[in-house]
Amino acid sequence: MADNALGRFLRARREATPPPSTAGRRRTPGLRRGELADRAGISVEYLTRLERGTDRSPSGQVLVALADALALSPDERVHLYRLIKADQTCAPPAPPPLRPTVLAMLAALEPTPACVLNPAGDVLACTPAFRAISGLDDEQNVVRFAFSPQAKAHYPDWESIAVHRAAALRAAADLGDHAAAALAFELSLTAGAAFSDRYDTAAALPPAIGVERWAGHVLAFETLYLPGEGEHRLVTYFSKH
Structure with a gap:
């Protein structure tokens, strides 16, 4: 995946997601990493690795949790899946032809x-x-x-x-x-x-x-x-x- 596209997408969506109404005034928009990590049930350290691109192979369970926590639309979920798929370098074997x-x-x-x-x-x-x-x-x-x-x-x-x-x-x-x-x-x-x-x-x-x-x-x-x-x-x- 070129240029850490997955990490950039996750960070952009995090920063575009409204914070809790009880969060008060803050210098930066959107959710903090800790808030998103809590919503998704993952550690802040792991979310940081995903956003920075040092970990590019999250499990399906983690991706679903992040998609739910960010309230991604159906189109955004498809885009998230495509970002993961684009990072897979091994092509699946060709299926056997029908007789x-x-x-x-x-x-x-x-x-x-x-x-x-x-x-x-x-x-x-x-x-x-x-x-x-x-x-x-x-x-x-x-x-x-x-x-x-x-x-x-x-x-x-x-x-x-x-x-x-x-x-x-x-x-x-x-x-x-x-x-x-x-x-x-x-x-x-x-x-x-x-x-x-x-x-x-x-x-x-x-x-x-x-x-x-x-x-x-x-x-x-x-x-x-x-x-x-x-x-x-x-x-x-x-x-x-």
Whole structure:
């Protein structure tokens, strides 16, 4: 991360955050380091290291605590996550490509809505019918979409779907999937408690079959786990009358 961008952002937001009404007159605007540290539940020394750039790898828990203490907006939380991501120099390994036979199977399923997902919930391929009704638009991950501002309007039963998507991500992260763990870190910051409360309390695997409602569609779904690398799964949706 060039020029300690994370530290500069944290300090700027601290200085722009109104102090407590009981603070009285002071020479500098905003919160003092000690006040922000108390709100976030971290030490003043650690906050100082973050602002000065001597520590550039705060945990997700610390970032969420700072975001809450500074009352960051959703856009500011996304920016904070991007600042952390920009400091990661190691690119994740490229996912294994889908076999031609899997792509041929998807093509044969059209006009049935169907998609192939990796453990983190990325849509690796899908039928045009799935894209038409999924609501994803430019989004490529079903978990991230479930915790986006558009999700509650798209899913009448949002609570159930949110719990299942979070449980699927938790199961993948617990099995060592790095992309799933990275997405959980991202959503804990950008979506906050709406995601973290469901992810942290996930106590069961998500269903492989069931019924979901999407923006006027009642869909029964079946999940098939594909053999080979990547632990991909094919999810097929059928209109339920």
